[in-house]
Amino acid sequence: MSPVPPTESVYDRIRLRQWRLGRARTAGVERRTLLKLLATASAAGSFAAAGQASARAAAPAAPGIVKPLPPEVFTVRGTNAETNFAALRSTGHLTPASHFFVRNHTSTPRIAAADWKLTVWGSGLRGPAVEFGYDDLRALPPVTRTAFVECAGNGRSYYTTQQNQQVSGTAWTLGAIGVGRWRGARLSDVLRRAGLAAGAVDILPRGLDAEVISEGTNLGRVRRPLPVAKALDDVLLAYEMNSEPLPPDHGFPVRLIVPSWVGISNIKWLGDIEVSDEPLVSPWNTTLYRLFGDNYPPEGSAPLARQTLKSAFELAQGATVTAGRKQMLTGRSWSGGAPVRSVEISTDGGTHWHHARLRDTPRRGDWVRWSAEWVPREPGPAVLLARATDSSGRRQPEVAVPNTQGYLFDAVVRHSVTVV
Structure with a gap:
């Protein structure tokens, strides 16, 4: 029987305290590097006017995105593509792949299903690493969930245009969201088959896209911890979107779907999952995807979890x-x-x-x-x-x-x- 997931606010308070006291392990980046980046993240941002201008004059293509981006459907924002909300009027409840926004930290990798494998490893397992192939995952009991995926920065531009506040990041309006019908295997099934230990506390899923460079520092591949209790609750390893195989831009062969949580939690092009018996942190829940500013402590808020209204x-x-x-x-x-x-x-x-x-x-x-x-x-x-x-x-x-x-x-x- 799955444990009852803690409320995210409780979990976040625990992780924030552990991070401040140096009791959470940084995965792949030295703690002093994260602290340096943290100081940068907490400084006042600058909403790039050049980014807004380039979005208005965007070409119907973006570097690293595979699918067509017709201008009546998308606004290109750097390596990302925002859905023009008016284009959804002609669609149904689900967002077609042709209209689904794209959030890329680097570019879309092309991965063959036959070459893909998922490695589950770490101190939170009872034994050695376990590998799952694409067919292995599809052989597990399938589950279907309808859920939105939404970037944590969706609506960001309105801080500036409505509230005259300067912020950093991609100038999304409200189109960095889409609703899909996702089909895949329960993450809980995969973890239990891999030999989840009773003492496991965090998992760290990692994508197969290119390493991310920020402020001159190589942060590695996109990865963000989840509490084991959440992983055992409703998280999906999805291989289908709207009854079709995942398109490349949306995570093919396999992606994570973490219902209701901010988009960064829904790791695309999943390659491995570390299971740990000690708390984990990464740049994506310390210097990024937290709230900084006059209304928050110097180290920022707790890491972002649920989306808002x-x-x-x-x-x-x-x-x-x-x-x-x-x-x-x-x-x-x-x-x-x-x-x-x-x-x-x-x-x-x-x-x-x-x-x-x-x-x-x-x-x-x-x-x-x-x-x-x-x-x-x-x-x-x-x-x-x-x-x-x-x-x-x-x-x-x-x-x-x-x-x-x-x-x-x-x-x-x-x-x-x-x-x-």
Whole structure:
């Protein structure tokens, strides 16, 4: 029987205390190097205007991305591709692979299934390392989960454009999210077959993409620890996306799916998993993917875990609508904490609010589509707002608490249109 997973806040407080006291082992990078990078991460960021300009003039391709990136569907942001949210209006509940955003730290590797293997190893096993091939994984009992994958920086640009706060990182609007139907093996099955020991506390999945260079330091391949209790709960080793083999840009042959947690946890192109009987840390939960700034201690917040609450219109920013003609406003809302309970819409900048009609059954770790009718009356500029409330009672705030790296923006987004 699986242990009950600790709340992420409890786990994060424990790991943060262990990291500060030097009791968590750094995997692949010296502690002094991480401390140096930590000082850089905690400094005030600079939201790159050049990055915004290049995104507006982006070519329909990005270095290291395999699939086509038509400009009506994607905005290219460096090595990444953001889904234009308006392009989702013509899709269903699931995000097609052709429309699914791409977050690459380097570039998409091309890996043949016949050559792939997963190595499970470490002090948290009862015996030596165990290898699984692609066919071995597919022979395990399959599980299907519908879940979103969302970059922790989704919505980052609004810290600057709405709140006039300078942050660092990719200038995402709200399109660094997609919902897929993932099929694969339970991570718990793999760990138990590998000989998980009773004293195991953390696992460290690692990708097969190229090593990451940051501030002149080689951080190694992308990797981020998970508590064993979470790994035994609902984590999936996925080999299918929407009933098809994973596309290269989305993790083929095998990726991790960690429902409701920030996107970095969902390691793509999985190559090995270290199982440890002592706490583990990596750059991706110490200097990156934590909250720094005036509202947080010098060493930052606890590492990010669950995603936050957001809403987006399936309508281009700055779109033109016709006065006196009924408009069907559509969009999507989602939360990593609890199922979305309700969505409210304002068409006058927040003076009046009306409930939207939910078109899906709300589920945690998923989004719900919604719609609302609007007849614009007067020509001129208008501001549309959408705010969600989840079943825990949390509602999107008017202002997001800032942090230097621009993570977890959750405020209501001001969506400008023009009535003609």
